[in-house]
Amino acid sequence: MPALMWFRNDLRLHDNAALTWAAKRGPVVALLIDEPAPSPARPLGAAATWWREQSIRALAADLGRRGVPLLRRRGDARTVLPELCDSLGVDAVSWSRRYHEPLRDIDAEVKATLRDRGIDVASHPGFTLVEPWEVTTKAGDPFRVFTPFSEAARLQVRDDAPLPIPDLSGADVEPDELGEAPSPAWATGLAEHWAPGEAGARKRLEEFMGEISSYGADRDVPAQDATSHLSPHLASGDISPREIWAAAEEALDTPGPDGTLPPADDVEKFRDELLWRDFAWHRLFYNPELHRVNVRRQFDHFDWAWRDGELAEASAGGRDPRLPRDSSEQWLEHLGAWRSGTTGISLVDAGMRELWHTGYMHNRVRMVVGSFLTKNLGIHWRHGEEWFWDCLVDADPAANAFNWQWVAGCGDDAAPYFRIFNPEAQAKRFDPHGEYIATWVPPLDPAMPAEPIVDLKHSRRAALDAYGEVKAHKNETPPAGT
Numbered sequence: 001m002p003a004l005m006w007f008r009n010d011l012r013l014h015d016n017a018a019l020t021w022a023a024k025r026g027p028v029v030a031l032l033i034d035e036p037a038p039s040p041a042r043p044l045g046a047a048a049t050w051w052r053e054q055s056i057r058a059l060a061a062d063l064g065r066r067g068v069p070l071l072r073r074r075g076d077a078r079t080v081l082p083e084l085c086d087s088l089g090v091d092a093v094s095w096s097r098r099y100h101e102p103l104r105d106i107d108a109e110v111k112a113t114l115r116d117r118g119i120d121v122a123s124h125p126g127f128t129l130v131e132p133w134e135v136t137t138k139a140g141d142p143f144r145v146f147t148p149f150s151e152a153a154r155l156q157v158r159d160d161a162p163l164p165i166p167d168l169s170g171a172d173v174e175p176d177e178l179g180e181a182p183s184p185a186w187a188t189g190l191a192e193h194w195a196p197g198e199a200g201a202r203k204r205l206e207e208f209m210g211e212i213s214s215y216g217a218d219r220d221v222p223a224q225d226a227t228s229h230l231s232p233h234l235a236s237g238d239i240s241p242r243e244i245w246a247a248a249e250e251a252l253d254t255p256g257p258d259g260t261l262p263p264a265d266d267v268e269k270f271r272d273e274l275l276w277r278d279f280a281w282h283r284l285f286y287n288p289e290l291h292r293v294n295v296r297r298q299f300d301h302f303d304w305a306w307r308d309g310e311l312a313e314a315s316a317g318g319r320d321p322r323l324p325r326d327s328s329e330q331w332l333e334h335l336g337a338w339r340s341g342t343t344g345i346s347l348v349d350a351g352m353r354e355l356w357h358t359g360y361m362h363n364r365v366r367m368v369v370g371s372f373l374t375k376n377l378g379i380h381w382r383h384g385e386e387w388f389w390d391c392l393v394d395a396d397p398a399a400n401a402f403n404w405q406w407v408a409g410c411g412d413d414a415a416p417y418f419r420i421f422n423p424e425a426q427a428k429r430f431d432p433h434g435e436y437i438a439t440w441v442p443p444l445d446p447a448m449p450a451e452p453i454v455d456l457k458h459s460r461r462a463a464l465d466a467y468g469e470v471k472a473h474k475n476e477t478p479p480a481g482t
């Protein structure tokens with residue numbers, strides 16, 4: 001009897017425990033479901049959808065070469081799966097676990113329904129290094145601070161070798177025609193910069209491991225290509241984090257192009273970043289509303305400029321069009337200038353243009369544009385989070401929300417609110433020769449305003465004054481599970 005492998009955020013054949021399990025059960029049918037997103041989960045943003053569609057085609061081709069048919073269905077998994085299992089006569093179903101609360105509930109319901117019908121169902125880890133509930137404080141509570149989390153998590157990352165591609169045989173079922181991946185006009189820059197899919201991820205990993213020795217020194221310099229650029233591959237599951245972790249271990253014993261071994265500190269720094277991803281998922285697991293609720297509730301009293309549904313109004317709910325807005329409300333004009341990279345502050349504009357063009361922004365610059373939006377412009381972090389959600393190829397429900405709250409000062413283990421990045425000082429320090437800025441902002445760009453839209457000094461002062469009022473609410477109750 002055929003076994004059904006339900007692919008979700010694990011669009012790969014290597015190190016996929018769910019697929020390996022299904023392959024042992026019999027001829028495999030692969031399945032994708034385009035599900036409605038139950039709140040508080042959201043539909044993927046535009047750039048991440050572009051990525052996913054490409055990855056799906058790469059997966060379909062890899063499966064097709066091994067004779068495994070891929071089916072694609074639309075609807076609620078709670079109805080789609082039992083019906084499909086009936087019609088195909090499936091007796092085993094497998095998937096990799098997901099950790100956002102509404103999706104977990106759906107998976108639990110599907111599992112119960114299928115088991116009631118006598119079907120063997122198995123779910124597997126694979127999206128994080130350690131599962132969110134596996135790491136706890138000595139008292140058995142979740143962590144709220146990164147360093148102790150990472151120390152505990154490191155000890156729990158499994159060190160057995162990542163799984164190879166299993167021996168696959170396909171069930172005798174006609175695959176669905178997927179057609180060309182939709183590629184909207186704005187995706188040209190994305191296509192120039194990225195190779196979504198498992199093969200692209202593995203190539204990127206190999207290249208990066210050859211250069212890992214410059215990670216520690218150069219990872220904060222946006223003009224250097226010193227970071228892995230693996231984030232969008234991780235978000236769609238083109239590669240498993242454990243595979244990356246294991247490759248880093250191997251790199252410790254592999255001489256680089258100059259014949260020397262990479263310094264252990266660089267490798268461990270890189271692994272720390274992978275653990276930040278796990279930490280964000282740990283926090284989202286216990287706080288499913290992370291993208292809309294301030295973790296530190298005292299910030300509910302902060303007078304950030306905010307309008308519910310603004311992105312939907314401004315851009316028909318999606319990435320197009322990204323235009324500055326004429327508005328009677330100044331903050332909306334500022335928000336438009338921020339999105340379109342026309343604030344007159346070079347590093348901010350360069351970052352926002354990199355994002356628009358490539359679907360990616362260097363981490364250092366993400367922090368700078370986030371601080372500028374939430375502090376200098378006084379605009380709610382949720383407007384920034386929404387824009388990133390739509391524009392980033394690596395948009396991730398945990399990492400995006402977690403980091404926006406971190407930048408805004410209201411999150412777990414966050415940068416203190418009063419740490420306001422000065423974009424000019426940051427540019428001097430991390431882009432001293434202006435190479436990054438010059439890549440994205442031409443010197444006499446007619447789109448640039450004659451003057452920056454805000455004065456950095458005055459807006460900083462105003463932000464600090466506003467914060468003074470929030471401090472009075474320090475002892476408010478945090479949300480459940482935190």
Ligand SMILES: Cc1cc2nc3c(=O)[nH]c(=O)nc-3n(C[C@H](O)[C@H](O)[C@H](O)COP(=O)(O)OP(=O)(O)OC[C@H]3O[C@@H](n4cnc5c(N)ncnc54)[C@H](O)[C@@H]3O)c2cc1C
Nearest residue numbers: 227228229230231273274277363366394395396399400403
């Ligand atoms: C405001 C803001 C929003 C962000 N939104 C996202 C997002 O939606 N998706 C996303 O993957 N990352 C997000 N990040 C984190 C970080 O910027 C990216 O993970 C990183 O830039 C990806 O580039 P890289 O793969 O070359 O990273 P590397 O430096 O090579 O790091 C390796 C991996 O570690 C993980 N990682 C690194 N930094 C972080 C971090 N701060 N938090 C969580 N994981 C991290 C990523 O998976 C990354 O691929 C955000 C950061 C900020 C400040």
